[in-house]
Amino acid sequence: MECVRTDVVIVGGGPVGLLLATELARYGVRTVVLEERAEVSGRPRATTLHARTAQVLARRGYLPAPALPLTEEAVSAPFHFAGLWGLELTAPAGEPEPLLKRPQAVLERDFEERARAAGALVLRQYRVVGLEHSERSVVVTAEHPRGRVEFEAAYVVGADGARSAVRALGGIPADESAPTVSAMVGVVRCAGEGVPEPGWHRTPRGWAVAKETHDGRWHLRVVDCLTPAADHRLPLGLEEFRRATSKVMGRDIDMDEPCSLSRFSDFSRLARSYRSGRLLLVGDAAHVHFPIGAQGLSTGLLDALNLGWKLAFTVRGVAAEGLLDSYDAERRPAAARLLEQVRKQVDLMRPVNTPVSLAELTAATGTAADVATETVRLALMVSGQDTVLPPRSRYPSLWEGRFLYNLELATDNGPVDAIRLLADGCMTLVRFGPTAPDWAPPPRLRGALRVVRSAPVPGLPCAALLLRPDGYIAWAADTAGDLVDIDEAVTAWLTPRSGVATMESATPVLTGSVPAGV
The missing domain is CATH 3.40.30.120 (Glutaredoxin)
Structure with a gap:
């Protein structure tokens, strides 16, 4: 069996895995990406990046920098919490806008092009079937259309989604919560009196979100709060989707020409550690939650941006002891907070619990000043701009761990x-x-x-x-x-090992070969 030797293998070629591959390759780390799919999926997925994710992407060169001198004013955008509108997400002057529209498929294609240009090897139609983990290296076995190949690496990163093979084969435990709602999503064509109105629809049975697409179809998300969740792996047909939508909406919704029908729920999972020796997890492989508030993609990309430079510095021999472990110490608590926040939003969206407005929700804190403060707090939390990282210094300044806004x-x-x-x-x-x-x-x-x-x-x-x-x-x-x-x-951050080349001398070259034409 052919064996390819490299520094890092990333299992999963979605936007999170490909961003991480780009980061590593730009630092001169030999990087291989293994992706099961033959091409980028066209299914409707996430479309929004929140403020902190856009801010870090800009610092790493993935978004354009503002013109100098910095004269722009702060930019705000309306948003919701538990479907209740009233939040004002604000980005400081000189930063990207706080709600950046970037469809997931567009990001995936962009990051793949950047990863390849930086020197990463991106292999599609490669399915991981084996993983051997030792103190010195990890060997990944993958199947492809022409057979099998092994990849030996110093580190392996699971960016392979909710059903992560890396997490499962690596024996990384996780805490899970059972689903309590049944949800479906799809794109259909509606006609006649059954055409839904765009926007959020709350009913005694659940809620639905309807958005008209550029070609006159309807992108529908439907959550039934009264029916137990079905196995998300079961196929979803048009008739079941029509019945569920009609039930929640309280009237018949005629539809045809379905595409991208699928199920989801409020099932959640959080890995107990994002690192197990030479195995690491990012994105949905590490954390899964109900898709509310457009925070899943942003959180995964922040994982990749946090891990990328730390793993690169580790591979290149300049990282201080414990730097790679700080990835888990910084990103896992952020995911735990997100999962708790999402659970609260789902609970507030149940028909028996739903407040009339965000003002009613925040008014529970008391005075009008408290309401304003709570609204700002929620906005910073949703946008990721409230994150303060744990310090590493013995006597940290109040600045340590905070984000430096553009100046x-x-x-x-x-x-x-x-x-x-x-x-x-x-x-x-x-x-x-x-x-x-x-x-x-x-x-x-x-x-x-x-x-x-x-x-x-x-x-x-x-x-x-x-x-x-x-x-x-x-x-x-x-x-x-x-x-x-x-x-x-x-x-505390950088401690070069003797005999290791400088970061500047990086030339990523793989040893071994992969089947031609794959």
Whole structure:
């Protein structure tokens, strides 16, 4: 059997897996993606990216940076919580809009093109059937139209969805909750008096969301809160979909020309760990929840953006001890919060519990000021902008773990904003003030860390900031006296192994070969 040796194998070529592949390949990590499907699925899927996901994508160069100087005002967009409209999602000035429309299929094609251009090997029609995990490596066995092939890698990442083969074959346990509602989705053509009105429809039996497509069809999502969920693997036909829609709507809905009919529910799953030795999980392989609030795709992409640079630095030999474990420490709590938030939304959407409005829901906190505060809190939570990461320093500044929103820096090399500053994937030490003493990183950290000197920034009272590639603050010196801790701060994140090449010398070359024409 042919054996291909590489650094990382990613199982699953959806947008999350392909984004991770792009990130790794851009850092010079030899990366192979194994995907069962022959082509990108055209089924209606997620279409929205929330603010924090768009902000990190911009810092990694996947979205255009704003023009300089930064003069744009904050941008807001209306949104809902549990189907109750009233949230105002806001992105600060200089950031992407807070609700970015990007269909999942478009993202998948874009990331695949970028992954291939960066040097990743993307193989379609490869189904994983075996996995052997040891202290030194992982061997993945995959079937393809011409036979079988093995891939030996330092790490394997499961990006293969809710029925993850990596999670199952790797024996990674997960906590699950049983479904309580039955839901269906599909695209159909409706005619006559049965044509639904666009928007949200709440009834004593559940709720439905109707949206007209560009070709005059209807994209319908129907949730029956009174009927136990059927096995989501059972095929869904037009007649069953019509009956379920008519039942929830309380009137006959005539429909034909169905496509993309499927079932879903509020079943949830959360892996107990996102890392088991040399196995890691991202996206739906790690967490599954009811698809409300357009948060699933954004959460998966944030997983990939968090893991990408940490895994690359680990493979390239510059990561400090425990850096890769911080992926689980940062992303699993975020998913746990999301699952709890989604459960609350589903409970609020049951006919017996549904408030009349978001104002009624938030008014339970008391005063009008409390209502306003609670609405802002919900908006930040839904958009992911309330995330603060756990610190790694012994005596962390209040800045550590927070996200640095886009701002303009007057550096020795001219003006630059935070988005452009991080686009090359380095950790970046920014030192403020003309009298800041020089400090240079160890030679073996070339390509992983760089130092920039900037004039002080109004509203940012820091002597120095250590920025991660994803835009979060890894360390901050509040005063000039704190600069003596730079060495300790850097080594908490980056500790090069002796005898390892610098990050700059990366040339990804696979050993072994895969069947031609596949």
